[in-house]
Amino acid sequence: MQLESNATRPSYSEYLLFSCSVQYSLEIRSSFLGSCFLNPVLCGGDPVQVFQPSLMFFSCCTAVQSGGVLLGSSTILPCHIITNDRLSQITWQKTIKGKAPNDVFLIIQPKIGLKYRNENDLRFEFIGNVNEKNGTLKFSNVTLKDEGSYSCIFSLFPSGTPSRNSQLVVLVPPITNLMDHTPLEGNEEVPLATCTAAASKPKAEVRWIKGSLEGKVREELKETQHANGTTTTWSNLLGKPGREMNGQLVKCVISSEATKEEILETNIQVHFTHYFCYWCTLFTLFIICLAIFCLVFGHCTALWKLPV
Structure with missing residues (x-):
């Protein structure tokens, strides 16, 4: 009696569900x-x-x-x-x-x-x-x-x-996204960026490569399980936004059994006020207020000799 040889192997694009037995x-x-x-x-x-x-x-x-x-x-x-x-x-x-x-x-x-x-x-x-x-x-x-x-x-x-x-x-591959928050400069910890791996099965792993910001920021992970068996994972990169963070490169690494490892990149953006512009703004407001005062009360010559 002859025994059967190994079964025909499927193409690489086909994912086989069965353990060999x-x-x-x-x-x-x-x-x-x-x-x-x-x-x-x-x-x-x-x-x-x-x-x-x-x-x-x-x-x-x-x-x-x-x-x-x-x-x-x-x-x-x-x-x-x-x-x-x-x-x-x-x-x-x-x-x-x-x-x-x-x-x-x-x-x-x-x-x-x-x-x-x-x-x-x-x-x-x-x-x-x-x-x-x-x-x-x-x-x-x-x-x-x-x-x-x-x-x-x-x-x-x-x-x-x-x-x-x-x-x-x-297996369901995740829908990935990386979003910048662009916070204002300050001393309170706020989200700097959010990396999302949505609707994956099994759930995806999300981690950060922080580069020069290592030790200055931290990760916060959240998950939501859906009724169809998929999972959405969020990872927030938190820190106190300072000038030294502006423009620094960070990477989000998303790993899943359903797809190859994916790396998303972004540069941290922090809004901060230049002191020169700050004083320029104050001086401009002062001139505008002074001109209004002169026109309303008619005492421009006493405070400021405006050209005719």
């Missing part, structure tokens, strides 16, 4: 469904001839890419068995949030072929071969609602209904 099941069966064991006479008085070892080999091996499937991408649901038993049907069922447990959504039969149950979800494409006892599916455009457990069940005679259970985990 190979299982052997050795079953002892009787040509008369076990009755010979109880009554050797039925077998011509030689019960030794009754037992015929049957080796069944399951294949559910594919490369695991980042531990899950990227939102909106495609993946492979592999299920293959090698056995001499007769196959009557391959059944696919799933257990996901909002649906009844073990919901049968697809059946594959040797003569009829693929048949959808309840609804025709055309995102499932049969790419296996019934004659080879291969019930592999391609699952396209995966969403968060698809996350859950998927089972492939073989109806075999006489061994029964062996199955493979696999867990689908959906």
Whole structure:
């Protein structure tokens, strides 16, 4: 008997949900469904001839890419068995949030072929071969609602209904943003910049590279979990805005299982008043007030001799 070689590896762009598992099941069966064991006479008085070892080999091996499937991408649901038993049907069922447990959504039969149950979800494409006892599916455009457990069940005679259970985990990359606050110069601690990683699954990690501001500023982290299982993470960079901070470069580093590490950069902006401009403003206001006083009270010559 030949055992199946490794299953075809998916392309790198496909994120596979299943942990690789190979299982052997050795079953002892009787040509008369076990009755010979109880009554050797039925077998011509030689019960030794009754037992015929049957080796069944399951294949559910594919490369695991980042531990899950990227939102909106495609993946492979592999299920293959090698056995001499007769196959009557391959059944696919799933257990996901909002649906009844073990919901049968697809059946594959040797003569009829693929048949959808309840609804025709055309995102499932049969790419296996019934004659080879291969019930592999391609699952396209995966969403968060698809996350859950998927089972492939073989109806075999006489061994029964062996199955493979696999867990689908959906990854969602974060929506990133870096915002400057441009505070006024002062002695109170205020936000200088905010880095956001929104609606990611699992939650993203956010940290700062502070450069020359190391020790002068601190980080404040906040998180919000959403009903669909995603998480939004905010990280505020706090400090007392001073002139020495103006123009200093800081970097926000966002890490997530669903995407590559991303680095956002900004220069801290602090508004501060120049003393020269401050005194210029006061002097200008003084001249304006003096002119108004002269025009209202008519004593301009006593205070200031204005040119005619």
